[in-house]
Amino acid sequence: MRKLFVTLAVVCLVLAGVSLVSAATAKEMPENVTIADCQAKQPSVVFPHAKHAALDCKACHHTQADLKAGTDTVVQKCKDCHVAPEKATTPKCSEMGMTKNPYHISCVGCHKAEVAKNAAKPLPVKCADCHKKG
Numbered sequence: 001m002r003k004l005f006v007t008l009a010v011v012c013l014v015l016a017g018v019s020l021v022s023a024a025t026a027k028e029m030p031e032n033v034t035i036a037d038c039q040a041k042q043p044s045v046v047f048p049h050a051k052h053a054a055l056d057c058k059a060c061h062h063t064q065a066d067l068k069a070g071t072d073t074v075v076q077k078c079k080d081c082h083v084a085p086e087k088a089t090t091p092k093c094s095e096m097g098m099t100k101n102p103y104h105i106s107c108v109g110c111h112k113a114e115v116a117k118n119a120a121k122p123l124p125v126k127c128a129d130c131h132k133k134g
Helices: 002-022 078-082 102-117
Strands: 033-037 045-047
Touching: 078 102
Parallel strands: none
Antiparallel strands: 033 045
């Protein structure tokens, strides 16, 4: 029994260590992020994260109001909440609709608002603009 307890304790410590190592901080901001955990019928999306770095981080990371680029703050990824939401009111990223998918709501909503301010600014607002086939 004691041997089983020690084995379980070691496994838990290893898993905890792996999760800490895999947690990214705001200092480790990626150039691009591939959104691949949510697609149902469309291909994955390569999100140009660095191009959006000029935005306020909480525009996307809305649960982390104090998040700032270049800090040691551990960044919560969108998929942490939106792949399998705990609350029924949290948008699920596998939804296809423009009004139910959190990426469609936030990303396309923001892009449409920017295009409304400046029609000459070409931003992706259609499925094929982000979901590249091939």
